[in-house]
Amino acid sequence: MHQTVDKSFDKRYSRLQKGLKALERASKGCLLALLTRMAARRGASQPEWSAPTLRVLFLRHDRIGDMILTTGVIHAIARSHPNIELDVLASPANAAVLEKDPLVHQVVRVDVRCPAQYWGLLKHLRRTRYDIVVDCMVFSQSLTTMLLMLATGASHRVGVVKHGKPNVYSMFAPLGGANAHHVEHLAQLAVPFGVAPQDAQQLDIVLTEQERSEAVARWDAGDRQRVLINISVGKPFRQWADANFVEVARHLKARLPDAQVLVLHGPAERQRAQRVAEAAGVARADTPGVRQALAMVATADFVFTPDTSILHAASAFRIPTVTLLTRDHLVRWGLYKTAGEMVASRGNTLDIVPLEKALEAIDRMVPVLSSSRRHLPSPGIPSPGEEVPYLEPEQSPALAASC
Structure with missing residues (x-):
């Protein structure tokens, strides 16, 4: 009853x-x-x-x-x-x-x-x-x-x-x-x-030389390639399993053994990123502000990310990228005039995207990545799971009353 x-x-x-x-x-x-x-x-x-x-x-x-x-x-x-x-x-x-x-x-x-x-x-x-x-x-x-x-x-x-x-x-x-x-x-x-x-149609995000220099210091990669793995998303349907990100990081380390691999995350997901980074044996980049995250993308050689603003930043900076998207987002919201691979979900969420498909897409990008190297001084190499240091971000002026 x-x-x-x-x-x-x-x-x-x-x-x-x-x-x-x-x-x-x-x-x-x-x-x-x-x-x-x-x-x-x-x-x-x-x-x-x-x-x-x-x-x-x-x-x-x-x-x-x-x-x-x-x-x-x-x-x-x-x-x-x-x-x-x-x-x-x-x-x-x-x-x-x-x-x-x-x-x-x-x-x-x-x-x-x-x-x-x-x-x-x-x-x-x-x-x-x-x-x-x-x-x-x-x-x-x-x-x-x-x-x-x-x-x-x-x-x-x-x-x-x-x-x-x-x-x-x-x-x-x-x-x-x-x-x-x-x-x-x-x-x-x-x-x-x-x-x-x-x-x-020319995307362009303006960064200062100081912002780029600070990002390079966070990478601390010397002349090695810089590989950025973003794990944070804005909407639940874009979530992908942490275990998959760990395997992606390990795979990239194996395919690009000289590369510096960093895990990028939002300020609220430090603990989650720490677990992923430690499990994969890589470091993480702690970026407390939007501009710090954008600068990390701008100074990367390769980006792996679910469908998110980091994908669009990679398009703006012309950084080779592998991204995960739902099929209805491929044409309108996918990579734009940028080298990369788009791995499509068969459903309305990204959690069903097979890890194997992502790894295959990465493998197809390796020849492109192998032709790109940076030559910058490096004071040292962070240990797995270590937080890459940052400088305090400048605050944008609020032009309207706060709520």
């Missing part, structure tokens, strides 16, 4: 959830349609390209990997006209990617999930008086982004055409090809600025 009641309740609760979701979608659709009609009266046809200064705000308030994939179009827009002053509205997670970028006038860091920051953000948007605002969402609509675009007060709002969906744009970018990489879809946002899409 008890089980019957529980099942009946579960069914009713499930129907209620579906009903609420449908109501939420309908409400958002109605609000977007209303915003579209309001925006149609406020939009101007073309910016005054000859104005002394054109202030542009690019909206990219989501994940690290998304920001990396957007660097090509951000730089293309910044270079498109000499009078453009480009700011980027970023999240606390991805703001660091652009921290040292000379083409970005200001990184406006805000957590859009934190209402306490809205008033400060609104004051900044109105004070700056942006002329053009660009929507980063090239596949789907975001009510938050639409509201942000209108909140800027900008006369010109750029976005990719999404047929059959409401929008607040006044300048339209064309859709990318059906089988195009995400970078190529994003490049379409440069078209309204007079830039050909193929000229907005």
Whole structure:
């Protein structure tokens, strides 16, 4: 009897959830349609390209990997006209990617999930008086982004055409090809600025010489090759067994016996990385910040990683890579113009990717890796599981109130 009641309740609760979701979608659709009609009266046809200064705000308030994939179009827009002053509205997670970028006038860091920051953000948007605002969402609509675009007060709002969906744009970018990489879809946002899409596809993360030098010191590899194994992921479906990472590290040591192999991990996974590194007989790289992790990728000769922002960083730095992806991510989110191998899962998670497939992909990359060597001084070799030292990272300025 008890089980019957529980099942009946579960069914009713499930129907209620579906009903609420449908109501939420309908409400958002109605609000977007209303915003579209309001925006149609406020939009101007073309910016005054000859104005002394054109202030542009690019909206990219989501994940690290998304920001990396957007660097090509951000730089293309910044270079498109000499009078453009480009700011980027970023999240606390991805703001660091652009921290040292000379083409970005200001990184406006805000957590859009934190209402306490809205008033400060609104004051900044109105004070700056942006002329053009660009929507980063090239596949789907975001009510938050639409509201942000209108909140800027900008006369010109750029976005990719999404047929059959409401929008607040006044300048339209064309859709990318059906089988195009995400970078190529994003490049379409440069078209309204007079830039050909193929000229907005060069990923570029700007690192300082000091950041690269500190990364080289962490490697402590001398003239040996540098092999980086990333074990940390942002979403559960990308997890791969620790035992597999151990075997990957051992395999790389066997195939590249002179290489320095390091385990890269997020700040919250030190103990896990320590266990993997000790079991494999390698060292680990403790990178407390995003930029330290990016510098480790930039100074590597080879990267092994699940589908994550490290994959996109490797594409930006043109580092040979073996990566694990779900099949639906291969075309749009895979390696971009970079030597490497993509090992596809047969399901919706990476935990079912066989270790053997990953090792075979590594073996196919060994000839490429054998032709790449670095020649840098080394004061010593860290022992297995040892933490590679680091300098304290610089803090990015918070341009909005903390939550």
